[in-house]
Amino acid sequence: MTTFNLPDLGEGLTEATLLSWLVAEGDVIVVDQPIAEVETAKSAIEVPTPYAGVVTKLHGAVGETLIVDEPLITVAAEGDADSKSSAGSGAASNGTTDAGALSYREEERAGTVPATGSVTDPAAPDAAAAEEEGSGNVLIGYGTSTAKSSGRRRRRSGASRQVATGGAAAAAGSSSAPAPAPDSAPSTAGSAQKAPRVSSPLVRRLAREHSLSLNALTGSGPDGMILRADVLAAIDSSTQTTGAQEASAPAEGAAPGADAAASDAAHSSAGSSRPTAGSTSTGANPPAPGGLEVRERVPMSGMRKAVATTLTRSRREIPEATVWQDVDMTEVLALRARLKVQAEKDGTTAPSLLALLSRFVLAGLSRYPDLATRLEDTAAGAQEIVHYDGVNLGFAAQTPAGLVVPVIRHAERLSARALHGEISRLVGEAREGKISGKELTGGTFTVNNYGVFGSDGATPIINHPEVGILGIGRILDRAWAVDGELAVRKVATLTIAFDHRVCDGGTAGGFLNFVATCLEDPSSALADL
Template structure:
């Protein structure tokens, strides 16, 4: 019986590597076609990968905790049958893989990450002259940064040594957490962001929710679902904020429809699951999908599709019992709306000081896509809807 070697397949969604979390089989085990054999974590999610071969496990090619590049060996199976499937769970097709397959002929630098390519291009680093230190000889960011440091001439005198502090522990920056770190770093590096905010009287919206719950106790609607509906309506009126910048083409790309990201805290850090086609959903439908995504995030069960395709992000940092923040735009999106906690505060209504429920709303936006007037107009639209929810729901 010949051993068949199964390599890490094209993961789709621009993913180029995965970390081996745990093997589900060991050498000598008998496996069936399409049986999950390993759990891996990509920059998007963790998934179980099935083998296309049935037979006896002959070799595991990567240790748990190792990072494996697309095309690198995963497992060898002394097999008698095969399914032809390469990756069940990501939804990639044979034709799609064929289109993405690179020519085998001719030498090329082993570079996986587009961030690494851009870093090299920005600093005139010749990738073909580098030797990759990542598994499989892949050129990693540290290799490019080392080349940049080596070629730079010192602008100042030598820096005095600093007494090192003892290290308590090192936490690997992998998977979803690394992806988010790279995205936020890129956002801070590329996007000239600005923030505007306003204190909002949410008393009427709180009362609207209470009345809806009294009429239908078994079918509640969350505060965030109302805000999401008003955000979607606002983006239809201010499309600059539902866009992204294409620097290569020199364009601002306005997007057709809204995929609304909802910032959430998961077991592995900050996640932004996406309510797809939010512009087609009413308040109750938005509430149901937000609740599903939040539950999946807490349980670590979000799929790749749940975490991709966002066009605008809504961040409810009030759940952390804070009033305001200036969050980083979720690259490549153009804006993010933040909602602070709701507090009882003295408020002037019709000339009298009365207790009202107040929350701070903030909008952080990419100043390349619009000016402050557009951003303020969008924020004011959302705030007006929140302060007069009955009228808003009747007209949007």
């Protein structure tokens, strides 16, 4: 019996809202079959299983918030009743998931082959084979390297499986020395590398955000590896200790038993740090302000949590500066009108204003590449400015589910017409809720057209860990000096917000002026692009 935990969702996300189960208890499933639909990273994602067998338990109810690394589904080998009962009793006795689930997490997070003794139940050789070779599915950030290094999945022979399972049994019976393992295949337990002390960058980041020293923690994983559960336990312990210290010093004149009530409240607060999506409150509701009656309490959805996390981190970490410039859009609008007429004659599609703007932005980024970088933390705690060969251009799009930022990969290779096609495709998928998590991540610069909402201007928030975002407001008829005389022109305001740690005002201002010049004289600009 194997328990599959909710996998690492990427981009530092630690939770997801369960939208629906795609399987039921008692169903027979195969490797890579979608088992659940969750909402996170600003999209709905189907989670595939790396294990095959019979579903014995679904962990969580629809609408509930699931935490990364906590059980999602339990699977047993088909027709193996003995393994179900034995695995169930083992889990009840030690309060943890089985070795198979742990070894899979080690493999996907540490990038190594599971250590000897971490093989799944010998009675389920198919599950063991799937675990060693991995599902190869990297849709939402998990899957093993075996599938990447080979066009076909390598499977162990029956003899090698017997030797491996025998080694696992020997290891279970003796704690003094590990069992010997075969050296016939590089993916067997015999060639296992030791997992690093910290299981993933997600764990390191979680400890850093709560000011915990990893050296002070004792890892519960193999060879003392620190898991996410170890960091969470330390956080909970620290919270309870702080609450107990505050409760031990009640205010002067407090009623008898007030310190005990405060202690209970502190303990309750520490233990309820992970509310589910279905809960509306914890305990008594606070009084309504000014005598107003509370009409409704709505928990934040997974999408809104993801947006809040990204924007809060951006405001907290990035010392951003803003530069803006008014631009005469008359000529670019006239160009688009001509292209639209020509497209109708040819039976093609004319590029949108956003596509033309994006084409000029990409030309500007080729001249000012510092704005298309990312500022990332290293494992050693330092920071690096990462430059890329190309631009993954993100653009803000409003959907019924909220604001999303689809990403056009290698956008610098596309013409204005091709950019229009990609924008239309991604917006359509996003509004239908069919866009994948991969197409919402990996951007290196973002464009935001908030003028469609009637806004003259705004100060856009940088999409962390990018270092720049360009916004454009609505186009208005304004008095404008043309060749020394006043005329009515179509004018809009361009705004760029940039990370001042990476570049200075000269870079941002030069980029903004280049884009503005292209918009004011697009025919000349397109001749050079």
